[in-house]
Amino acid sequence: MIRTLLRVLGTEHAGPVRRTLALMTATAVVEGLSYALLVPVLRALFGGTPQDARPWLAAFGAAVAVYAVLRFLGDLSGFRTGTALLRGMYHRLGDHLARLPLGWFSAGRVGEVSTLAGQGVLQAMGVIAHLLAPFVSALVTPLTIVVVMLAYDWRLGLVALAAVPLVAVVQLWAARWTAAADEERHVNDEEATGRVVEYLQAQPVLRAGGRTTERFRLLDDALREVRRTSRRATLAALPGAVSLTLVVQAMFTGVLVLGAHLALGARIGTAELLALLVLAARSADPLLSLTEIAGRLRGARLELARLDELLATEPLPEPGEPVLPARHDLEFDSVSFRHGDRTVIDRLSLAVPQGRRLAVVGPSGAGKSTLLQLLARFHDVDAGAVRLGGVDVRAISTEALLARTAIVFQDVFLFDGTIEENIRLGRPDADEAEVRAAASAARLDEVIARLPGGWAAHVGEGGARLSGGERQRVSIARALLKDAPVVLLDEVTSALDPGNEAAVHEGIERLTAGRTVIMVAHRMRTVQRAHRVAFLDHGRIVEHGSHDELLRQGGRYARFWALATVPATGPATGPAPGSAPGPAPEADLR
Structure with a gap:
């Protein structure tokens, strides 16, 4: 897990993490050794000369003081390192997200990233500040105590040592047993969070329909799934916790039985047996906490894995020797682009001379907005080339492309x-x-x-x-x-009221004056002001020409125009081929 953490954070944080880990390990060792001093203390107190316990008590006090100082320094280092890692993680995550293409940021991914950047980062980076010290103590302190028991009496030490592989096996088995349940719970938690947001956003619609007291089925289903998976996750963790308790109790019982047998045979003193039983009991406490700590670590590991996956996402390649275009004409040269299994743009060729306006119209899902995204390099094309000023946009640096x-x-x-x-x-x-x-x-x-x-x-x-x-x-x-010399407009007036639409159109006229423009248009006013119109369907240009030329052809564009200019209460009649009727003010080409 530490390797994953360092891979996610970068090698510059390796030094502080390793120093913190070393300090926490030393603290756990000193804690175990301080308990070892209880053996001579109890031997002296229960022996014939109790006053001989004084130097051992002083040594025990000194060991506890050293442990307290190391514990303070270790916790302080953990908090400071955790804070530094948190800050570094946010910087690295922000820098990486800023380098990813804008096309990567789909609605689903934005939700995942927001959850990961909030709760996920805090949980993953909290390992150093909150989980590492108790985890190291739960592992190292019992091992140190076992070594001490081996030094005082190898027989009792071997009984305690036998629990080590059993504890490891139980932890590995519990991790595998709960992994699927933890992942399912995480997925359902995200689903329920999304449904809660959806329910809140749907309040105007629900209330307008008089459904103020009606339950939201999708939210109810999501919450039921959260309850089911939470119960399943709890039940999945139960066998591991019970098994660990049984192993620890069996170890302590074995030490107790063997110790009693040795004491009755006069092969070990009562004081030594009592001290070793105290050590065995003290080693059991941190072992029993492993179940809870390991569960929290598994949750943090899942978040680390998601962060690692996100940071491994490759940004679009930047040109080694970027080229700056001298002109601002636009060209799509036999461009093809797929999104998943769907071909969005299919061998499309199109040119827009510098300073001219092109309106792109067509049915929903035709690929109109994708054209703009390819030009701005939100995605890279699968075939062909998109050019600005005769230069492939892949040969222009992202900064220079967006600046233009x-x-x-x-x-x-x-x-x-x-x-x-x-x-x-x-x-x-x-x-x-x-x-x-x-x-x-x-x-x-x-x-x-x-x-x-x-x-x-x-x-x-x-x-x-x-x-x-x-x-x-x-x-x-x-x-x-x-x-900028190139302007891309994506349906900017399709949902505006007449007053705002007039103001926005006036602003667009000033914005596009003298610039190279591609506008995805629904409104007829926008289409008529373009120098050329391209009718797009299924990722292909099926008609291309001026507004009047396309009307005279009487093809797809003319039929769209006729539908858009029919009055709301009139019959569905269109213009005769070759005519050019004026649009109604609210005409909308959809």
Whole structure:
């Protein structure tokens, strides 16, 4: 486990961990040796000259004092090392996550990482601070006492020594017996946590449907599974605990029976027997605690294994000699991309000249957003090449690629800070005038004017204090401040009210002016403002041309346009081929 811990943390932490482990081991040895002094103390007290016990009592007191100092130093070192490891683990985890491609962060993985970065890291790093000292003591102190017993009487020592392999076998057997139950409990705990969050998020829907007192079946099922697996885990740990208790009690009984036999035969003194029985009893206490400590260590080991697996995830390779593109045209050259067993993009070729706008439309699941993700290198293509300015994005450093790309998503995430701080994420070194200009261009200044606190107003966690349209304006202001030559828009107005949609469109017009743009579009207003339109279906471009050209062709795009421009209460009629009807204001191409 220590090897796994050091592999997860890095070799720079090996020295402090080994020093802490050595100090804890020395503490456990001194503890065992201090108990060894009880033999001459009791021999003198029960002998003919009790005063002979004084030097042994002084030695015993000195040994206890040394043990107390070592114990203090060991615990202090454990806490300090544990704190340093915790800080180092968070730094290493954060640095590694920052290097992973954005496509890796699926919704399920984000939940797993958040759980692992919270409870998981604390449990794994708590080994040094809280579990290592009692674990070392439970192993080393009894072994030291057994060695002392062998030195005083080899026969009683052998009886005590016989328990060592039995304890090891019991622990290994208990670990294998409980491993499956522990893993199942962990999976069900995560499932139940997700269902609790889902239940809380579903409150508006449940209450709107009048189901305020109805039980949530999925949550109930998850909680029942947690109860079942917790019971199973407890029952799985029970045989190991009982077996360990039986082994320890058998060892003590064996020492007692053999000691009584030797004492009755006058082959060992009563005082020595009494002292050795005290030593045997003292060695039994830490052994009995092994079950609880080992269970907690197994839990920490599982978290360490998950951390190790996460840190072993390879980021996308960085070019050895990165190339900086001189132009900002975009090209997809026979690109194919698979996600799991599904082909998302299939031998797709597409070009966007510098300074032009391309709208990508098509049915849900056609691969529209994936195009943007491949261009921003959230993933690497399986075949073909994605180029920026004629340079394969894999030959451009991630920092340089993202510096040349501004991305505005449909779902905007804001940090729990002020509006100004969230805008400055686009370019942290921008001066105040540039930030104000970007906010004004995105029509965010009118939002700021009505917020209590204005620029200093906090947006709340995830931007909860702002509406969806207001958050989108912050995102556009952020992209405007970044001033990147390539702009990627992912359905940024598909779920906005008319007022916010007008403001966002105005901001988009300013953002995209003179830049190379690919926009995944639903709204007809967005499509009509593009220079070219690509209709995507099943990962392939099935139609490509200007808005008017595609309408005249009367193909897939024209049928989509007809459906999008039909009034909500009118018959399902579309335009005649070659015509170009104007869209209704709320037209939505889905």
